[in-house]
Amino acid sequence: MTEPTKYVLSESDLPKHWYNIAADLPEPLAPVLHPGTHQPIGPADLAPLFPEALILQEVSTEREIEIPEPVRDVYRQWRPCPLFRAHRLERFLDTPAKIFYKYEGVSPSGSHKPNTSVAQAFYNKEAGINRITTETGAGQWGSALAFAGAVFGIEIQVFMVKVSFQQKPYRKAFMESFGARCVASPSTETEVGKKILAEHPDTTGSLGIAISEAVELAAKDDRTKYALGSVLNHVLLHQTVVGLEAQKQMALADADPDILVGCTGGGSNFAGLVFPFLGEQLRGGRKRRIIACEPAACPTLTRGRFAYDFGDTGRLTPLTKMHTLGADFVPPGFHAGGLRYHGMAPLVSHLKALDLVEAVAFHQRDCFQAGVDFARAEGILPAPEANHAVKGAIDAALECKAKGEAKTILFNLCGHGHFDMTAYMAYMGDQLEDRDYDEETLTRSLGALPEVAPA
Secondary structure: OOOOOEEOOOHHHOOOEEEOHHHHOOOOOOOOEOOOOOOEOOHHHHOOOOOHHHHHHHHOOOOEEEOOHHHHHHHOOOOOOOEEEOHHHHHHHOOOOEEEEEEOOOOOOOEOOHHHHHHHHHHHHHOOOOEEEEEEOOOHHHHHHHHHHHHHOOEEEEEEEHHHHHHOHHHHHHHHHOOOEEEEEOOOOOHHHHHHHHHOOOOOOOHHHHHHHHHHHHHHOOOEEEOOOOOOHHHHHHHOHHHHHHHHHHHHOOOOOOEEEEEOOOOHHHHHHHHHHHHHHHOOOOOOEEEEEEEOOOOHHHHOEEEEEEOOOOOOOOEEEEEEOOOOOOOOOOOOHHHOOOEOOHHHHHHHHOOOOEEEEEOHHHHHHHHHHHHHHHOOOEOHHHHHHHHHHHHHHHHHHHHOOOOEEEEEEOEEOOOOHHHHHHHHOOOOOOOOOOHHHHHHHHHOOOOOOOO
């Protein structure tokens, strides 16, 4: 009898709590510092940007944080998300490994991002906020926040990295369909944007620049808050519904992952899948191999420095200790726009520094080939970002083949590529280039890191 391909949970299995890995860390995170004094910040320092409930989640060390019922009610539209056994991909690779993937592309915006956009919009609405500013790279986060803004009746202003704004016009149309306003970043609507355009009129933009623009507007208006789609602790917290569901689904499959794989840009979808499993390990459970897959053109974990840095190019944000390429770093315009961030989530960076996760970097052509192979085997066309996880899972499966090991691999297919067809057209037409960062630019950017005295 053929093993099942799809593992689906009932609505009653929807998680009632998010999992907070901060409760199980063997060493606490380094404190977040004020950009001027370099002293640890308090909740009041974050109040201009975030509602109190999210600030409390950001600093919480409670293991479980309850998901509000209005958030769960919206989640029910697409959650629990399915988990699949990739039988056809296994046969294509001729591997003894078992490959499973959690599919987050069934959400209204086609990615994992609504897991946090819905929560952030809810908490802002509860705090009486009627306008949120944000940035977006590939457009997945902007799309998700536009959806959440429509659900809760909040105005959304999105600064989209210019190269992605030009490459992905359908994402802009999607956001506008939900009532959001989307402009290319850097723009002339902020002081930061105007300054950068004056100095670099041909810039392709970066997430660091777009963050600066969104933060600037939020900080100037008491009725406006800022929302971030990755990196921060509370964002990663909200994504753990992915891994919590996956744990139940792997049990249904009578399987337990030996290897966990996710793509990493800011760290949210990676954390969402792996944190619940890693939490078990940190509490005395079995050890697993955990692989973070990033782009070679923006290699934060593999080439970045673990140091204090600003989260934005305009140096408006607090200082966090993370793997960083420097706030001034502008990566080349490769198509996985959601992975073009100069820094990695402090929680993911901390785990990498503790050797609890490993990192690999891939060029985009290899990732697109992995995505095409996956689509032809499994029938789902991944987003360019998700292709990095597909590539990592395929490499792990081929390694199992070479060693004759029948290990179980689980990866997060964090979104579909239906808005990314221009990238696939370029790949099919042999017009997609592997883009490498400039070593001199990286050296200069790392040389400008803020000097922070050791604690």
